[in-house]
Amino acid sequence: MSRNVLITGGSRGIGLAIAxxxxxxxxxxxxxxxxxxxxxxxxxxxxxxxxxxIIYCQGDISSNEDRIKILQQIKKGLGVLHVLINNAGVAPRxxxxxxxxxxxxxxxxxxxxxxxPFFLTQEVAKQMLQRKNERSDxxxxxxxxxxxxxxxxxxxxxxxxxSKAGMSMMTKLFAVRxxxxxxxxxxxxxxxxxxxxxxxxxxKYQKMVHEGFTLVPRLGQPGDVxxxxxxxxxxxxxxxxxxxxxxxxxxxxxxL
Ligand SMILES: NC(=O)c1ccc[n+]([C@@H]2O[C@H](COP(=O)([O-])OP(=O)(O)OC[C@H]3O[C@@H](n4cnc5c(N)ncnc54)[C@H](OP(=O)(O)O)[C@@H]3O)[C@@H](O)[C@H]2O)c1
Numbered sequence: 001m002s003r004n005v006l007i008t009g010g011s012r013g014i015g016l017a018i019a020x021x022x023x024x025x026x027x028x029x030x031x032x033x034x035x036x037x038x039x040x041x042x043x044x045x046x047x048x049x050x051x052x053x054i055i056y057c058q059g060d061i062s063s064n065e066d067r068i069k070i071l072q073q074i075k076k077g078l079g080v081l082h083v084l085i086n087n088a089g090v091a092p093r094x095x096x097x098x099x100x101x102x103x104x105x106x107x108x109x110x111x112x113x114x115x116x117p118f119f120l121t122q123e124v125a126k127q128m129l130q131r132k133n134e135r136s137d138x139x140x141x142x143x144x145x146x147x148x149x150x151x152x153x154x155x156x157x158x159x160x161x162x163s164k165a166g167m168s169m170m171t172k173l174f175a176v177r178x179x180x181x182x183x184x185x186x187x188x189x190x191x192x193x194x195x196x197x198x199x200x201x202x203x204k205y206q207k208m209v210h211e212g213f214t215l216v217p218r219l220g221q222p223g224d225v226x227x228x229x230x231x232x233x234x235x236x237x238x239x240x241x242x243x244x245x246x247x248x249x250x251x252x253x254x255x256l
Pocket of ligand 1: 011012035147190195198
């Protein structure tokens with residue numbers, strides 16, 4: 001059976017790598033991003049080469065109206081939604097000490113990184129539960145892309161850390177609520193991955209990697225995260241839900 005997947009923030013970076021990995025494996029995709037469709041036309045054409053159905057659902061996941069619109073577009077363009085990948089996220093526009101963080105920056109990051117994914121998941125979960133009596137072994141799957149920042153304190157982007165720590169609890173909450181219904185919920189925690197998000201601080205991280213910051217001696221690539229997400233979506237980590245997979249080159253292991 002071909003499955004339909006929504007990847008928020010699927011138009012570039014980690015989300016796009018996940019999209020490529022899933023398209024290659026026959027999944028039909030709804031790609032979400034904030035830019036208009038015209039700006040991502042080449043990305044969509046590239047994804048279509050694998051033969052899957054690809055639609056673009058432009059919308060800001062922090063907006064209730066946009067979330068509803070995105071799900072309506074999927075219903076019309078693909079039909080039933082089987083898998084949700086909560087990947088879209090932003091860093092604070094400015095890295096500022098928590099003593100100087102503004103309420104506006106806090107709200108923006110929390111709305112996009114946590115409130116949006118929470119209420120999108122709530123809606124998708126309800127749709128999945130409405131279909132629970134259908135004769136299918138696959139009831140659905142949800143993957144949340146959080147970050148090592150869920151457990152690593154960075155005082156210069158505290159709002160980002162709080163949003164990702166919240167996503168960890170959100171993963172557990174939905175895993176508990178949906179576990180008995182046969183819908184696994186997972187969290188993937190990337191470390192430092194080379195994307196537009198890290199472009200401005202890449203030199204600093206490259207130097208840190210050189211000095212032994214990660215056990216795997218390189219920066220992460222979007223494809224590293226995509227491979228893990230594909231394994232989860234394909235059901236290749238059975239008998240697990242609410243679990244976290246760190247794709248961070250080993251940087252999170254406390255050492256003495
Ligand atoms: N890169 C890293 O080192 C790293 C590490 C740990 C975790 N992460 C997490 O991984 C996820 C992807 O990061 P990335 O590095 O791939 O970021 P990225 O290259 O900056 O791409 C962000 C994606 O999210 C979309 N997006 C941003 N705001 C949105 C909104 N309000 N509504 C819908 N879509 C929105 C963007 O859409 P447009 O293309 O339309 O702008 C884009 O597709 C994020 O949740 C991030 O926190 C990244």
